[in-house]
Amino acid sequence: MDFKDHFSGHAALYRDARPLPPADWFDWLAAQAPDLALAWDAGCGNGQASLGLAAHFERVVATDPSATQIAQATPHPRIDYRTEPAERSSLAAGSVSLVGVSQALHWFDLAAFHAEVRRVARPGALLAVSAYGNCSVSRAVDAVERELYAGALGPDWPPERALVDAGYQGLPFPFTPVPAPSFTMRADWDFAQFLAYLQSWSAAQRHRQRTGRDAVQAAAPALAAAWGEPERVRAVRWPFFVQVGRVA
Numbered sequence: 001m002d003f004k005d006h007f008s009g010h011a012a013l014y015r016d017a018r019p020l021p022p023a024d025w026f027d028w029l030a031a032q033a034p035d036l037a038l039a040w041d042a043g044c045g046n047g048q049a050s051l052g053l054a055a056h057f058e059r060v061v062a063t064d065p066s067a068t069q070i071a072q073a074t075p076h077p078r079i080d081y082r083t084e085p086a087e088r089s090s091l092a093a094g095s096v097s098l099v100g101v102s103q104a105l106h107w108f109d110l111a112a113f114h115a116e117v118r119r120v121a122r123p124g125a126l127l128a129v130s131a132y133g134n135c136s137v138s139r140a141v142d143a144v145e146r147e148l149y150a151g152a153l154g155p156d157w158p159p160e161r162a163l164v165d166a167g168y169q170g171l172p173f174p175f176t177p178v179p180a181p182s183f184t185m186r187a188d189w190d191f192a193q194f195l196a197y198l199q200s201w202s203a204a205q206r207h208r209q210r211t212g213r214d215a216v217q218a219a220a221p222a223l224a225a226a227w228g229e230p231e232r233v234r235a236v237r238w239p240f241f242v243q244v245g246r247v248a
Helices: 008-017 023-032 048-054 067-071 110-120 139-152 161-165 191-199 202-211 215-227
Strands: 038-042 059-064 079-083 096-102 121-132 185-189 234-238 240-246
Touching (some): 023 048, 023 121, 023 240, 038 048, 048 059, 048 079, 048 096, 059 067, 067 079, 096 110, 110 121, 139 215, 191 202, 191 215, 202 215
Parallel strands (some): 038 059, 038 096, 059 079
Antiparallel strands (some): 185 234
């Protein structure tokens, strides 16, 4: 299948190093859905959000065009993982109560995806989009991380990353808005975990392929000095933005 694949080459690292969406986000979505029969996690990657949905919904169909990503997903009795694009799913028409998209909308053909959402949605169904921006730890750590993010790795981010940095502002969302509360995204990590997260960035992987240089390892001494004792656990926070709409 023809799709923009930025993560299959390091799917295991992506699975192990990425933060999880806030649990209360899924609690809130379950309370807004017309029922809890079936949720679709579109662009599921390795299924991190799929597991959050499975805590509430009787069935979850989780789709991603990357077979490598799907292969890294955690099995769950209520999750049906399928290798297929968000724009052309195998879901039955009028079958889905909630369509969730976690950190993936910027890769989609939006017109085709919105048409697919309308096709599979049952009456009262929701489309719930979420994503998270750049992280924050402390002033000292952030200063080094920002230089890595925008400086050394700046040319290696795909253009779609700008949509995430902008909080998806300006993207079409042709559904009836549902006001949502704010949610906090946080992970408590030591330095090794934080460094693994930075390595999981698509720009870090692309930079290494393009230049033969590991920009994250090059920045590691400065990051370590800013972090302090490597065993020290720090709170890592991300801006978590959401957009929710009633489909039908």
